[in-house]
Amino acid sequence: MMYDAQEEQSTQRPVPELFGSLVFNDDAMRSRVPKEIYQAFCKAKEEGLPLDETVAGSIANAMKGWAVEHGATHYTHWFQPMTGVTAGKHDSFITPVDENKVIMEFSGKELIKGESDASSFPSGGLRATFEARGYTSWDPTSPAFLKDGSLCIPTSFCSFGGEALDRKTPLLRSINALNRHALRILRLFGDTETTRVIPTVGAEQEYFLIDRKMYEQRKDLMYTGRTLLGAKPPKGQELEDHYFGVIKPRVSAYMKDLDQELWKLGILSKTKHNEAAPGQHELAPLFTTSNIATDHNQLTMEVMKQVASRHGLACLLHEKPFAGVNGSGKHNNWSLSTDKGRNLLDPGDFPQENQQFLLFLCAIIRAVDEYQDLLRISVACAGNDHRLGAGEAPPAIISIFLGEELTNIFHCLVEDHIYEAPDTTYMETSMHSRFVKDTTDRNRTSPFAFTGNKFEFRMLGSSLSVSSPNFILNTAMAEVLDGFATELENAPEFAPALRRLMQETIRKHGRIIFNGNNYSKEWVEEAKKRGLLNLPSTADAAPYYIHEKNLRLMEKHGVLSRIEMASRYEVTLENYTKQLHIEGLTMVDMIHKDILPAVCSYMKDLSQTACSKKQISPQISCQWEETLLSRLSRLSDSLAVRVGTLENALEKSGMVEGAQQRGRYYRDVVFNEMEATRAVADEIESLVGERYWPYPTYGKLLFSVK
Ligand code: ADP
Ligand code: MG
DSSP, rough: OOOOHHHHHHTTOOOHTTTTTTTTTTHHHOOOOOOOHHHHHHHHHHTOOOOOOHHHHHHHHHHHHHHHTTTTTTEEEEBBBSSSSSOOEEOOOOEETTTTEEEEEOOHHHEEEEEEEEETTTTTTOOOOOOOOOEEETTSSSOOOEEETEEEEEEEEETTTSOOOOHHHHHHEEEEHHHHHHHHHHHHHTOOOHHHHHHHHEHHHHEEEEEEHHHHHHHHHHHSSOOSSOOOSSSSTTTTTTOOOOHHHHHHHHHHHHHOOOOOOOOOOOEEEOSSTEEEEEEEEEEEHHHHHHHHHHHHHHHHHHHHHHTTTTEEEESSSSSOOOOOOEEEEEEETTTOBBTOOOOOOOGGHHHHHHHHHHHHHHHHHHHHHHHHTOOOOGGGGTTHHEEEHHHSSSOEEOHHHHHHHHHHHTTTTOOOOOOEEEEEOSSOOOEOSSSSSTTOOEEEEEOOSSSSEEEETTTSSHHHHHHHHHHHHHHHHHHHHHHHHTTTSSHHHHHHHHHHHHHHHGGGBOOOOTHHHHHHHHHHHHOOOOOOSSSHHHGGOOOOOHHHHHHHTTTTHHHHHHHHHHHHHHHHHHHHHHHHHHHHHIIIIIIIIHOOOOOOHHHHHHHHHHHHHHHHHHHHHHHHHHHHHHHHHHHHHHHHHHHHHHHGGGGOOOOHHHHHHIIIIIIIHHHHHHHHHHHHHHSSOOOOOOOOOHHHTOOOOO
């Protein structure tokens, strides 16, 4: 059924009223539970302590009352297993009171802890088959919300033995670790007021919209999220006429509807615009705490897909749905805030004098340099391998953009020179306005760029949860701040020790700073000289997961145990090889069942035309038919051989033992076979009549939404 924008408009409520209407937020809680209960809840939440039974019971009852008033019949412990999507089992509130009667009930116990079958979720060998049980436990720092008639309670998810099986648990643990050591640094600078340091995140999300009917005609999109075949259309994104361009009516109706749905869920959807490729768009929310931002980004992706179906559209979140045009990423804007709302990465007017800011910056420089490998892994997946280093996204090499001003400040610090701030320059933009010129421009090619008062990690793939990049960044920061704090706490004199510490850090880790063009070939060479890692694919990156240095980091800060790290390593590779396996099988299926038969009918018509012509007169030329026929014959022979090799490679994959070896095999054999097969199929497509072709072409897909 097509979506009726007019009908929707007539039922629209003012945004402030709509915002958060499906969320059991702080206001809802406060107005529905006794004051002592509310205070006990806040205290437990802040200190990360367990809730006692009476408090939990009272909150559960209030939540249920609110949910039922809003039409809910069920509740679910909503969690984020390592599949990339969220999960939950829905239980109704009904409780029988006698044979004919039920009441709606929800207990504190049900709110706090849930039992779930863990056997069908990825565990990377963590879970023995006899221990099928898993547990979910309430995360009170992210509010419950309503979705499809269910009260969704954000939870973390662990195995019977207590090991994390989800994306939330390590994130929550990393937030605590970072807080602990960041507070020590603040105390050293005389801050006695701050009681918590909280990482903040704003996740910009890119996506494609295509017509749903066309989507349903493509097995590759349906099974794998990307087109595995497809010849380039005459027009792609060459004219750069889509970026920030006028939004088409169907897309605009979609975006409006999407905003409404997100606002109801309390998601701060703020900016929307067209992206570089045709059919590509972006949504950016306002930033919030990293835990809530992570939950919200998962929800955003789900809602994007749902709303698209209502509009007869399909929302593609794959990193590379189309070859030859830009893929989609996600920008993880990250900073640190105090509980008083102070941004610790705000340089202020005189960054050169802001020692605390410079120290935090040094910590980031060291953390990113020392844990390049983990950060690279945090964005590794089969889809993202297509983007990194392909000239449309940062390379697979991690570096930091600081901008000229900060780089100079650090340069002077290391060289023991006095830094001279440049005079403020102004920019005349029109007769009426004059701006203070920013001292740093944006560098869009950098994977990890300082953008004024936050860092923007730009390597994330569009489909990924932002959890991993954040828990890794938070933990790496916790580790470095821990070291810094210990050194400074024990120093006889603070100021000289601080200066020495910053100088040493820049000397040792300054190699990670690069302000130039990250897309250039020269940078790849230069990075190699600097000893920076370049891990082009998931298969190359994954082994670093279990390097001793990384295991120690996560273990020391209580974020992931060695066993949990090993499980994540397995899951990363398993997801990667499974994805490539499905892609391979889908390609084989498409070629056997659709492409080769299509070429056959086209060739049949061509030869029949030639025969009929000859029957009329042997003198009529059939040169075109003959040339094309022989070219298509050659190409289809070659395609049949290629697809046979691919099938063979897929079959043999079962014999490759070991996660790492399997990863390599899929990257070096299966992936390469697929590329080679595709090249032949795409050449055939460019020669076969369009009405014979079994799938909507790139041109149609990319320009399908008016
Ligand atoms: P762009 O990167 O496209 O230029 P903006 O600079 O407007 O976009 O910001 C992008 C994102 O950064 C938004 O989601 C915004 O809320 C977020 N952001 C701004 N300040 C912070 C902060 N202190 N912490 C985390 N994210 C932030
Ligand atoms: Mg951005």
